[in-house]
Amino acid sequence: MVLITRDRHSGGQVTQPVKVRRLTDSEGQKLQRIVRRGTMSTVRYRRAMILLASAGGDTVLVIARLVQVDEDIVRDVIHRFNEIGLACLDPRWAGGRPRLLSPDDEDFVAQTAATRPAQLGQPFTRWSSCKLLDYLHRLTGRALTLGREALRTLLARRGITFQRTKTWKEAPDPDFEAKLERIEYALTERPERPFAFDEFGPLGIRPTPGQGGHPRVSRTGCRPPTAAPRASPTSTAATPSATTCCEASTIDARAGVHTWAALKSIRAARPDGAPIYVILDNLSAHKSQRILAWAKKHKVELLFTPTYVSWANPIEAHFGPLRQFTLANSGHPNHTRPDPGPAGLPALAQRPRPPP
Numbered sequence: 244m245v246l247i248t249r250d251r252h253s254g255g256q257v258t259q260p261v262k263v264r265r266l267t268d269s270e271g272q273k274l275q276r277i278v279r280r281g282t283m284s285t286v287r288y289r290r291a292m293i294l295l296a297s298a299g300g301d302t303v304l305v306i307a308r309l310v311q312v313d314e315d316i317v318r319d320v321i322h323r324f325n326e327i328g329l330a331c332l333d334p335r336w337a338g339g340r341p342r343l344l345s346p347d348d349e350d351f352v353a354q355t356a357a358t359r360p361a362q363l364g365q366p367f368t369r370w371s372s373c374k375l376l377d378y379l380h381r382l383t384g385r386a387l388t389l390g391r392e393a394l395r396t397l398l399a400r401r402g403i404t405f406q407r408t409k410t411w412k413e414a415p416d417p418d419f420e421a422k423l424e425r426i427e428y429a430l431t432e433r434p435e436r437p438f439a440f441d442e443f444g445p446l447g448i449r450p451t452p453g454q455g456g457h458p459r460v461s462r463t464g465c466r467p468p469t470a471a472p473r474a475s476p477t478s479t480a481a482t483p484s485a486t487t488c489c490e491a492s493t494i495d496a497r498a499g500v501h502t503w504a505a506l507k508s509i510r511a512a513r514p515d516g517a518p519i520y521v522i523l524d525n526l527s528a529h530k531s532q533r534i535l536a537w538a539k540k541h542k543v544e545l546l547f548t549p550t551y552v553s554w555a556n557p558i559e560a561h562f563g564p565l566r567q568f569t570l571a572n573s574g575h576p577n578h579t580r581p582d583p584g585p586a587g588l589p590a591l592a593q594r595p596r597p598p599p
Contacts, residue, residue, distance in 0.1 A: 261318050263297040264325050268414050271554030273329060278563045287332045292560055293320045299557025300430030343388045353401040370405060416549035426546050426555055429520040437520040438509050439558035499531045510541050518542040522556050
């Protein structure tokens with residue numbers, strides 16, 4: 244389980260920053276799912292990380308450093324998303340012969356596939372590729388030249404699949420817009436004052452095969468398969484720093500005492516006494532009466548994300564790199580003694596090397 248705090252003061256200021264439009268609930272959930280899993284196309288993973296970081300208020304310079312690409316690529320992805328939405332995640336490879344269908348024909352095919360067959364006078368409840376293709380070929384007054392593979396690729400480009408929706412999750416929070424507007428105000432109008440804070444886990448600290456470019460070692464020099472077992476789950480807490488963007492450390496469980504300690508360290512990072520903003524989710528450990536009273540007394544405004552809208556927390560874009568480059572293939576001897584690493588750097592920011 245990992246808990247992270249993030250200092251929002253980074254990057255240069257520009258007159259009109261390039262930024263994604265406000266994400267919808269479904270867009271935010273999909274981007275969060277891609278960044279957290281990180282098991283699909285590298286292009287989709289990098290572009291999703293760019294969009295999620297931009298939605299969290301990061302500048303183009305900060306995002307380019309995060310994903311290790313040129314700033315112009317970041318701007319192109321953001322502009323493309325503002326034009327066509329999540330379709331920008333998929334690369335559009337050029338080449339091939341000209342299409343036989345006009346844009347109007349493609350719109351008509353996509354609209355037909357998204358319509359229930361019963362509404363079009365067909366004696367079945369859902370489409371298949373064969374049924375849809377047969378229906379399109381038998382239409383009177385509209386000649387459509389396409390085959391089964393062309394139909395499949397057309398529907399794939401439009402994001403239409405023949406799958407039944409069993410359940411869905413939408414944000415039922417009555418203060419959905421008000422909370423998002425307050426978070427957006429803190430990120431855009433007060434860029435030096437917000438902090439992001441979240442947890443994930445529990446974690447299993449163990450090496451991951453194929454992660455790293457170290458030379459071969461003998462079997463006697465290999466790492467243990469996993470860290471020493473422990474009864475309680477592992478999580479990671481962070482403390483703000485004036486020189487780092489994100490810090491993390493291990494804790495036992497999600498509890499109010501750890502949240503309170505993290506909030507105290509955040510307040511200590513801005514000792515000027517002016518108000519600060521902390522963006523966090525609706526976990527019960529974040530809403531105890533002691534924490535709420537302390538936050539009010541010390542001018543710490545807690546900005547809770549709407550229900551089921553954890554993607555609105557800017558720290559979500561950093562969970563993927565934290566798992567991939569810090570936790571994966573780590574060799575901690577146990578959960579209570581992580582590798583200290585070089586002096587002056589966070590414990591989890593180092594990737595230990597195998598013994599020679």
